[in-house]
Amino acid sequence: MHDDNFSNAQVVRKTVIATEAGVVASQHRKAAQVGAAVLAAGGDAVDAAVATSFALGVVEPWMSGLAAGGCMVLWRADERRAHVVNYGMRSPRELDPKDYPLSGAGRNTDLFPWESVVGDRNVQGATAVAVPGVVSGMGLAHGRYGRKEWRELLGPAIALAQDGLLVDWYSGLVTASTARALSLDPDAAAMFLDEGRWPIMGAWTTTAERHLDQRALAASLRQVADGGPRALYEGALARALVADVRAKGGSLSEEDLAAYQAEWAEPLAIPYRGGHVYAAPGLTGGPTFAQALRLLEERLPAGGRGPDAQAYRALARSLDEAFRARLSGMGDHESAKAPGCTTHFSVVDRHGNMCAVTQTLLSIFGSRVVSPATGILLNNGIMWFDPEQGKPNSLGPAKRVLANYCPVVGVAADGRQFALGASGGRKILGAVLQLSSFLVDHGMSLEAAFHQPRIDVSGSGQVTADQSLAPEILQALAQEMPTATTRRTVFPYAFACPAGVLREDGRNMGCTEVMSPWGDAVAG
Template sequence: MIDNFSDAQVVRKAVVASEGGVVASQHKKAARVGAAVLAAGGDAVDAAVATSFALGVVEPWMSGAAAGGCMVLWRAAEQKAEVVNFGMRSPRELDPADYPLTPDGRSSDLFPWRCVVDDRNVQGATAVAVPGVVSGMGLAHARHGRKSWRELVAPAVRLAQEGLLVDWYSGLVTASTAQPLSLDPDAAAMFLEDGRWPILGAWTASTERHLDQRALARTLQQIADEGPRAFYEGGVARALVRDVRAKGGCLSEADLAAYQAEWVEPLAVPYRGGQVYAAPGLTGGPTFAQALQMLEGELGDHAGAPDARAYRAMARVLDAAFRKRLSSMGDQESPKAPGCTTHFSVVDREGNLCAVTQTLLSIFGSRVVSPSTGLLLNNGVMWFDPEPGKPNSLAPDKRCLANYCPVIGVAGDGRRFALGASGGRKILGAVLQLSSFLMAHGMTLEQAFHQPRIDVSGGGQVTADRLLPREILQALAEEMPTSTARRNVFPYAFACPAGVLREGARNMGCTEIMSPWGDAVSEVAA
């Protein structure tokens, strides 16, 4: 690929630091919503609920009410970590026989599965799984929220009534998926011009353009008024199921009514005199835990800036951890796939923390919009291997295996942080490296987010940031085949993280330096 970027180009993001709470999100508008909740007396969970719903409006191709995900929390008063699992499930009426394999070929989307006829597991209503985000937010709010549910969903309603302001970045993202979006009339009407081209903002501010998200606003208002179960029972659920089944999917009202997010015990991973807490089960958490434990053994008491030895150790442990994951859990996602996920992290002035990752899976999910609800729908069915007899084979009423890996860290020096990222299988390595930069190498949050990273996520090869020193690149090449890449705006060669950190009574946040929309916002500035 021809590199047209200047070698002299430098991109940096300042860390937002405050005595008040901070929200770090892939979209600044959503971060402002969460920070405003903190400023109004809400806690970290309140801010997380508000940010979650806002992100579904301003970054609709990444997540939303029809998505799934996971939240890891730290309760300062109890000195305790908790996890809410709200991953997706396959529909109960799903029949694997409805996803026949083609004679040859591999899917061109996130996972190199055998091709299914008409990409029924990737695109369209046949790819839709049972969503979990609303249930997950409701569960966390019921235990820890201080503000009313209606008050927390209201900002997302207002954002949807206004409609997403389209700009160059939204146009770029939409253009990447314009052809599949054109296959669904309702998706085309929402995101495309004349059914073919992405809706673009004008060059002058006097002629701003917005997506039509009024149907989504009505759905969110109903969820705000009636509570989280309104998504799973009643008018919203009936309308969603009617739309999905009209387009050929098998999602049922029984699927939605039966869905419940769940509290689960976090994995507690000792590391360099501290602990890192991750989600268990069918997430990136178990693989992260294995890799972090191996990394401590590899590094020993190594301190100072990460050098060639540290990077070689990170490459080895990630390669070993992914080899085990791919052989035992069945996750075979392409390491070059972009993924469609969003992550945000929250810290409040009392020191409570939330790390939240939520996803539609592919970018724009199934590329299908429910016209009655205004929701862009997930394609969670693609998480399953369509070939029978595999660890992760397609089956009805089955939990989806996912790569998201939100974590809470309690460092040996007393600092606490919440981290996570988007980017498919790239997530795990990014979270591992950032955690180690903070805990083993004593970096500040700003240093950690600007430090060049590597990606090792299957296939026995390294993708390294080309800004790494030559001696580190040479050392990596001696370990395994290594190529270099630049941190770009789109597509991302590496994961897109967002994190917050608490040091004493001072909070701070940062997001991926190349993310044009991502930012951290303090409640003081909200």
């Protein structure tokens, strides 16, 4: 019997279980298991973050990896304070804006609606590669707070890469979305495509498992494990990476890598409802998040019993105003429709130390170029810059990128503590704001907050709302600004893909985006 309403009757849920053990919530269960094992062995939250970060670069290669950049916000229970590690990308010092002439063909169709560049040199290929930061960032955090040996923490990622990612329907779906671009680079095609054209697909039976060939990546991870974080920036691995990038036309140099250092930064401490939410400063989503949170506190009366029409209207107005300020003052003009290829995970250990970690290659599969000597899929961080000169965030040499990732940690007035973040381009900020509000303003459980329908308002002057919201909420949003409805799906995501952990009364819990087929929270 066919039922036209069957799809509307489907319910997808993820159960949240409280535990006295630590928890890792990640967009890939295998990476979460790696981090949870570190926690179970007595590791600090930072140890688990390092192990999870490198494992994610193997099992979610199109999202992050050794060529990624990003940011970590930490909460140290013994210090009762937050810290930030910034490991954003930089443009190479030899980059010449004249090498990125405008084509006159209109606007680019990838993440950012910049004016198109001849040959998409700022989007695709080695000319789009920026200086990566994630290895330096993990090394900086580990140097201060790590308990476990660096080499030990990279061991699981090496093993995963040696075996190669087990492909399945979801990896095939993601790869199919970028197969044509991957086919343009022989080394990317060899790693991710069949016959240089088709996505490598998993079989329905376990007798015909297929794996990506990531053995070159495993060898690079061994060099980073044995030589420490600087091994990517100085020495044989750095020379091999630079040689490959330059052979394919990029401007990355050994000097760029040698000069790169992740940095500690003072977090933005945003007072909210008697507690604080801590976000990253500078060229991230943090300042815009801080403005939106302040506006929300002004517009939404305290003591909410649940997100009603008034609450969603306040969220929409606060996000819209904050994004208008961002777009006019910070030079961030990315398309609200493109998902980006970011990944986020959150960690809490049994002592209450927390990490909210976001890392990214920028576009899905980054520059769609693989370094053959190292097995590293390269970022396309140059696309973060506006190729038109004289604009906010214009392309230039040795410049920091303006990114939109927004990891946060929060300490609520009731004593609950949380770490949150998301992937999803410009949609990240709204997701983190709403989850923070659900937890703090409405006292929701972590499970309820992650299952609560969300909206997206990202500077386009309109609302994208989950169609499962109550009619009176949708009507209230439509009175505020033009509103379109959509549903949460597996791919592509209509909204951001968050991951978070929460600590309450000495017990920990975690959750990931409900529609993420790979995402999970694992206790250790």
